[in-house]
Amino acid sequence: MVQYSQTSWQEYTLANMLETMRYAPMNVTIGKSPVIHYTLPQAIEAGEIVRYTVMVGFHKISWTGRISAINNGKIMVRLDKGPFRGFNASHMFTDEGNLTACYDEFSFQGFNEFPEEAFAKVMDSASIVYAIASRKDTRDALAAIESKKQTQGFNAIDQSATAG
Structure with a gap:
């Protein structure tokens, strides 16, 4: 079994952090x-x-993972699909004034694609990146695409209404 945990603080409000974590980082x-x-x-x-x-590397x-429970703001997750026989995680975000504290814990069991020792070595030197600026770039790009789609839709309606 490989276990991993990290605690960090982000310079964003709790609401901003939770909203932004719903977008994959652009890079x-x-x-x-x-x-x-x-x-x-x-x-x-x-x-x-x-x-x-x-x-x-590359x-x-x-x-x-599938959210199995939410208890006192702690999000508990179990494996849905992946290269492990078992995976559990918990994520907790707490408001600390102008900061948000992020507590993450992972537990991995049974590896299908590589030796457990190799993965344990990788996780010993790993760190979680929240990439908030990159996630905001993704959110902005998706909003721009949606806005363009809506504008094109309105233009098509306008053109069909005046064609005849």
Whole structure:
């Protein structure tokens, strides 16, 4: 079994943090150390999917987890699909004034694609990146695309109304 935990503080309000974590980062800077990022679902409710990725250089390991429970603001997740026989996670975000504290814990069991020892070594040097600015870029790009679609739809309606 491989276990991982990280606590960090982000310079964003709790509401801003939770809203932004619902968008995948547009890009993540990869260095020598492995990085982990995850994306929360639009609705944080039991049964919803959380998407996870570990980047190790150019190698990417992705999986999904399903929210099993939410208890006192703690989001508990179990494996949905991925290269493990078992995966559990908990994520907790707490308001600390102008900061949001992020507490993340992962537990991995049974590896299908690689030796557990190799994955344990990767996780020993890994860190979670929240990539808030990159997630906001994704949100802005998606909003621009949606706005363009709506504008094109209105133009099509306007053209059909005047054609004849």
